[in-house]
Amino acid sequence: MDLTVAERVEAGRDDFLLVEIERFQGPLDLLLHLIRTQDIEIFDIPIAKITSQFLDAIRGLEATDLDGAGEFLEMAATLIHIKSQMLLPRPGQDEDEDPRAELVRRLLEYEQIREISARMRSAEADRSRRFGKGYVPPRPKRDLFEVPLETTWDEVFEAALTVVMPEPRNRTHRVTTRTVTMEEKAVLILDALKKSTRVEFGKLLLGFKERSHGVMTFLAGLELTRRRMLFLRQTRPFAALWIYRRDDENGSGVEPPGDGDEDHHDEEEGVPG
Amino acid sequence: MNPHQIVEAVLFASDAPLTADEIARADEMLDEDQVEDALQYLRAEYDDAGRSFEVVEVAEGYQVLTRPEYAPYLERFDNVPRPSRLSGPALETLAIIAYRQPIGRIEIEYIRGVGSSGVIRTLQDRRLIDVVGRAEGLGRPLLYGTTTHFLEHFGFKSLEDLPRPEELPIVLRDRTPLGADEDEQARIEEPSVIGDLFEGEPEAAEAGEDQDVADVEGETETAESG
Incomplete structure (x- = not known):
């Protein structure tokens, strides 16, 4: 309890x-x-x-x-x-x-x-005072570091000499606030689906340059899918991604078009990278 | 080679109880009776020689286990966590299942007076009980029974090893419970099936209970998955 x-x-x-x-x-x-x-x-x-x-x-x-x-x-x-x-009172009822x-x-x-x-419980306690085969754990395996090296120091040194140190490069990381919101991308997707039953993912990115647009549009697509507002379809990895409107008359019957390499390139162009 | 040496070799190599029949597979010359004789011989030999282990009859088979007095020494090696002891509710539920198997959840809950689906799941996870069938009737509810592992866990030879109702201090036989007729009284004296006495549970109450429990369970399951 x-x-x-x-x-x-x-x-x-x-x-x-x-x-x-x-x-x-x-x-x-x-x-x-x-x-x-x-x-x-x-x-x-x-x-x-x-x-x-x-x-x-x-x-x-x-x-x-x-x-x-x-x-x-x-x-x-x-x-x-x-x-x-x-x-x-229980009249006439038997006792x-x-x-x-x-x-x-x-x-x-x-x-x-x-x-x-x-x-x-006491039977359980009695039983737990007896031990059978396999109770005592096996000896721990020998530590990996104890395995003798079959390489000589000369070999290691030689190998070290061939290593070319990489040029130090200045990498700047700029952290900025998110200027593209998922909400606006969700609206974009839903607007596009008002006009037609489906839209190709790359189409939604036309006119936007930064990668963040692609990312946010994709996230918005996933979120809307989770909310069961649309379907995402892709016939195979790296093929074009199609976003389908989800409503009753447009069920699972609609198949995405056959995607060739052409579509693949389309998408790549659509996602500025 | 003597039969008892072969039997000893088989027992030595096994980490789980073996039945006499299973041990006899070691040699065409062996049959169950010979195995039993050999076990008898080994037992006496281990006792006489003061070995730290003995042949124990458990789970309808035989297993070589250390004698309890050596527990303090062996417990020092307990770096592999052993399955913990069962909780009160788990034991209670297990006792009901052991005596009344096959038995469904609703009946278990009626006897305990509390919801038991969680406990049943735990017992199933620990392989102490298993689904052994389905009852007739609405929804064909699952019926549970104890497993071989259950016998091993408690060190019972068989279900017969469970405490018999007539050995218990609770007086069930001396007086006829109110409303019990001769028939039921007779069945009270029947060992190992205390439950049969209470078979005639009110149908209506059971059905209502069923409904409630099912609802609650449905809710918790949704909560878990969500």
Whole structure:
């Protein structure tokens, strides 16, 4: 149980019933606790008393853990239901129709399961004290650096002499703010698709010189694809990239045209580099 | 070469339990009975010689394992993290599955009173349980059962090794639970199938629960993938 609330019931008459709800694995666990700590005869549960104690205990539950809280609330409802059935006269019904029967069965079964799991835990601990083949890890592999070099120093020196040092070159990196935005490229793509059902990627770059336009247009295309507003099609690597409008009448039926090397060049020209 | 020497060689070379039948494959002369005899011989020999290991019956087979008293020495080599101990909820769920297999998630949740899909997944990841079939009925829910690895993990010879309900301190037999008829009472005394006693769960409650749990699970799965 992963209840985040550690609420305590108000200390009243039943001080020993101070309950941290998060300690319990679930409603059955809590019920058993209430029954066992008070030495209640499980085959004759005082339903009214237990119900009110149960409700007190779960009062602190918050709706934040709906999953866990729901399970406790479900049990509360069951208890209240049983309580109401106990109040009703049961004319002509045989005694074995006790409304508590199913709950008692569940509690006993749960208690038994808990006992069994305790025994399994000790079996697990016993087993973990025995070891079989392969437990002790193998000796670590010899370090790579310990492998003797088969090269002589002369060879290394000779090789070093043949190395030509590269000319130091001045490289300037200019970092500028992004002047081209993805949003404007998205608008550009969508505008183009208003006019026709598809547009070739390179076409969208005509008139723009900087590489950043190509990059942003491509990113905008990916973003719009992610938002399911268009398709991107390319028949094979480096072929022309086609952007397709995505709407109902234009489904996957439209195939991009066969792209040849021509298209390839088109695209290259379209992306100024 | 004696049969027990062959059997010993096979056991020595294996890092997992082997059944007598599997061991017998080592030689045409060997049959299961001879293997059993050889195992008996080896056991006595290891005991007499005070070896640090013994032949242990586990997971319907035999394996040579060190004796527990040597654990302190061997634990020093524990630089490979061993599978950690199971949590309370995991053990509880595993116990239910072990006794009631094949069993579906809804039934497990009814017995525990809490949602269990996460625990079931963990147990499956750790190969302690597996899907063993599908139930009839709506949605044909998956049924789970324990694996050989489960037996190995707990060092059980077989499922018969699980604690029997009548050995437990909880009184299930001395008194007829309210509403239990003679038939059910009889079944309580049946070992190893405590669960059968509780087969007649209210259909309506189960169906409702099913719905809830399914919804919740659907949500968490979407959350995970998103």
